[in-house]
Amino acid sequence: MAEKAVFYHAGCGVCVNAERQFAESLDKSKFDVEMVHLGEAPSRVAEAEKAGVKSVPAFVISGQPYHINFGANLADLK
Amino acid sequence: MAEKAVFYHAGCGVCVNAERQFAESLDKSKFDVEMVHLGEAPSRVAEAEKAGVKSVPAFVISGQPYHINFGANLADLK
Numbered sequence: 514m515a516e517k518a519v520f521y522h523a524g525c526g527v528c529v530n531a532e533r534q535f536a537e538s539l540d541k542s543k544f545d546v547e548m549v550h551l552g553e554a555p556s557r558v559a560e561a562e563k564a565g566v567k568s569v570p571a572f573v574i575s576g577q578p579y580h581i582n583f584g585a586n587l588a589d590l591k
Numbered sequence: 592m593a594e595k596a597v598f599y600h601a602g603c604g605v606c607v608n609a610e611r612q613f614a615e616s617l618d619k620s621k622f623d624v625e626m627v628h629l630g631e632a633p634s635r636v637a638e639a640e641k642a643g644v645k646s647v648p649a650f651v652i653s654g655q656p657y658h659i660n661f662g663a664n665l666a667d668l669k
Contacts, residue, residue, distance in 0.1 A: 541618070577608070
Protein backbone atom coordinates (compact mmCIF):
# COMPACT_ATOMS: atom_id res chain seq x y z
CA MET A 514 0.00 0.00 0.00
CA ALA A 515 1.25 3.49 -0.79
CA GLU A 516 2.66 5.41 2.16
CA LYS A 517 1.34 8.87 2.94
CA ALA A 518 3.73 11.73 2.14
CA VAL A 519 2.72 15.32 2.86
CA PHE A 520 4.44 18.08 0.94
CA TYR A 521 4.23 21.45 2.73
CA HIS A 522 4.97 24.56 0.73
CA ALA A 523 4.09 28.23 0.49
CA GLY A 524 3.98 28.84 -3.23
CA CYS A 525 7.49 30.30 -3.29
CA GLY A 526 9.87 29.77 -6.20
CA VAL A 527 11.97 27.26 -4.30
CA CYS A 528 8.76 25.47 -3.29
CA VAL A 529 7.35 25.27 -6.81
CA ASN A 530 10.64 23.92 -8.08
CA ALA A 531 10.84 21.26 -5.36
CA GLU A 532 7.21 20.36 -6.05
CA ARG A 533 7.95 19.77 -9.69
CA GLN A 534 11.14 17.79 -9.11
CA PHE A 535 10.07 15.74 -6.10
CA ALA A 536 6.43 15.93 -5.09
CA GLU A 537 5.28 15.18 -8.64
CA SER A 538 8.04 12.69 -9.29
CA LEU A 539 7.75 10.22 -6.45
CA ASP A 540 6.72 6.73 -7.45
CA LYS A 541 2.94 6.74 -7.04
CA SER A 542 2.94 3.06 -6.14
CA LYS A 543 5.11 3.91 -3.12
CA PHE A 544 3.73 7.27 -2.02
CA ASP A 545 0.35 8.92 -1.87
CA VAL A 546 1.42 12.59 -1.93
CA GLU A 547 -0.74 15.34 -0.46
CA MET A 548 0.26 18.93 -1.31
CA VAL A 549 -0.46 21.49 1.41
CA HIS A 550 -0.06 25.21 0.69
CA LEU A 551 0.44 26.67 4.17
CA GLY A 552 -0.37 30.17 2.95
CA GLU A 553 -3.82 28.94 1.91
CA ALA A 554 -4.23 26.49 4.79
CA PRO A 555 -2.65 28.28 7.79
CA SER A 556 -4.56 26.03 10.15
CA ARG A 557 -2.15 23.24 9.17
CA VAL A 558 1.02 25.08 10.20
CA ALA A 559 0.73 23.58 13.70
CA GLU A 560 0.59 20.04 12.30
CA ALA A 561 3.73 20.67 10.21
CA GLU A 562 5.50 22.20 13.21
CA LYS A 563 4.60 19.22 15.38
CA ALA A 564 6.22 16.89 12.83
CA GLY A 565 9.44 18.91 13.08
CA VAL A 566 9.13 21.06 9.95
CA LYS A 567 11.22 24.23 10.38
CA SER A 568 10.96 25.62 6.86
CA VAL A 569 9.28 25.00 3.52
CA PRO A 570 9.41 23.29 1.14
CA ALA A 571 9.41 20.09 3.19
CA PHE A 572 7.96 16.61 3.15
CA VAL A 573 6.71 14.68 6.14
CA ILE A 574 6.90 10.93 5.60
CA SER A 575 6.24 8.48 8.44
CA GLY A 576 6.31 11.36 10.88
CA GLN A 577 9.81 12.48 9.81
CA PRO A 578 10.51 15.90 8.24
CA TYR A 579 12.60 16.21 5.07
CA HIS A 580 13.50 19.80 4.26
CA ILE A 581 14.42 20.45 0.63
CA ASN A 582 16.61 23.53 0.24
CA PHE A 583 15.15 26.63 1.86
CA GLY A 584 12.17 28.71 0.78
CA ALA A 585 10.69 30.28 3.92
CA ASN A 586 10.71 29.75 7.66
CA LEU A 587 7.62 28.12 9.08
CA ALA A 588 7.58 30.83 11.75
CA ASP A 589 7.04 33.44 9.03
CA LEU A 590 3.91 31.67 7.78
CA LYS A 591 1.98 31.97 11.04
CA MET B 592 13.27 9.98 -21.72
CA ALA B 593 14.24 9.76 -18.09
CA GLU B 594 16.15 12.75 -16.75
CA LYS B 595 19.45 12.20 -14.98
CA ALA B 596 19.38 12.77 -11.21
CA VAL B 597 22.55 12.36 -9.16
CA PHE B 598 22.20 11.64 -5.47
CA TYR B 599 25.34 12.59 -3.51
CA HIS B 600 25.74 11.15 -0.04
CA ALA B 601 28.36 10.07 2.46
CA GLY B 602 26.83 7.01 4.04
CA CYS B 603 25.63 8.96 7.07
CA GLY B 604 22.36 8.18 8.84
CA VAL B 605 20.60 11.21 7.40
CA CYS B 606 21.93 10.22 3.95
CA VAL B 607 20.75 6.62 4.16
CA ASN B 608 17.33 7.76 5.27
CA ALA B 609 17.04 10.28 2.41
CA GLU B 610 18.24 7.61 0.00
CA ARG B 611 15.50 5.25 1.09
CA GLN B 612 12.73 7.86 1.05
CA PHE B 613 13.71 9.77 -2.09
CA ALA B 614 16.50 8.31 -4.20
CA GLU B 615 14.83 4.91 -4.28
CA SER B 616 11.34 6.33 -4.56
CA LEU B 617 11.52 8.62 -7.55
CA ASP B 618 9.46 7.55 -10.52
CA LYS B 619 11.92 5.57 -12.64
CA SER B 620 10.14 6.62 -15.82
CA LYS B 621 11.00 10.25 -14.95
CA PHE B 622 14.44 9.93 -13.40
CA ASP B 623 17.50 7.83 -13.93
CA VAL B 624 19.09 8.07 -10.48
CA GLU B 625 22.82 7.64 -9.93
CA MET B 626 23.97 7.24 -6.32
CA VAL B 627 27.41 8.69 -5.55
CA HIS B 628 29.06 8.01 -2.18
CA LEU B 629 31.52 10.89 -1.87
CA GLY B 630 33.48 9.09 0.84
CA GLU B 631 34.19 6.29 -1.62
CA ALA B 632 34.49 8.54 -4.68
CA PRO B 633 36.24 11.68 -3.37
CA SER B 634 37.24 12.59 -6.91
CA ARG B 635 33.61 13.57 -7.52
CA VAL B 636 33.42 16.14 -4.70
CA ALA B 637 34.54 18.86 -7.14
CA GLU B 638 31.71 18.02 -9.54
CA ALA B 639 29.15 18.25 -6.73
CA GLU B 640 30.62 21.52 -5.53
CA LYS B 641 30.48 22.96 -9.03
CA ALA B 642 26.76 22.18 -9.18
CA GLY B 643 26.24 24.14 -5.98
CA VAL B 644 26.07 21.29 -3.48
CA LYS B 645 27.00 22.58 -0.01
CA SER B 646 26.13 19.52 2.07
CA VAL B 647 24.96 15.95 1.74
CA PRO B 648 22.58 14.33 1.21
CA ALA B 649 21.72 16.25 -1.95
CA PHE B 650 20.41 15.67 -5.44
CA VAL B 651 21.56 17.44 -8.57
CA ILE B 652 18.87 17.50 -11.24
CA SER B 653 19.26 19.58 -14.41
CA GLY B 654 22.29 21.24 -12.87
CA GLN B 655 20.35 22.43 -9.80
CA PRO B 656 21.19 21.28 -6.26
CA TYR B 657 18.47 20.06 -3.90
CA HIS B 658 19.70 19.61 -0.34
CA ILE B 659 17.64 17.25 1.80
CA ASN B 660 18.02 17.97 5.51
CA PHE B 661 21.63 18.04 6.66
CA GLY B 662 24.08 15.19 7.06
CA ALA B 663 27.58 16.59 6.50
CA ASN B 664 29.24 19.59 4.92
CA LEU B 665 30.79 18.99 1.55
CA ALA B 666 33.90 20.78 2.81
CA ASP B 667 34.36 18.06 5.44
CA LEU B 668 34.48 15.34 2.77
CA LYS B 669 37.52 16.72 0.98
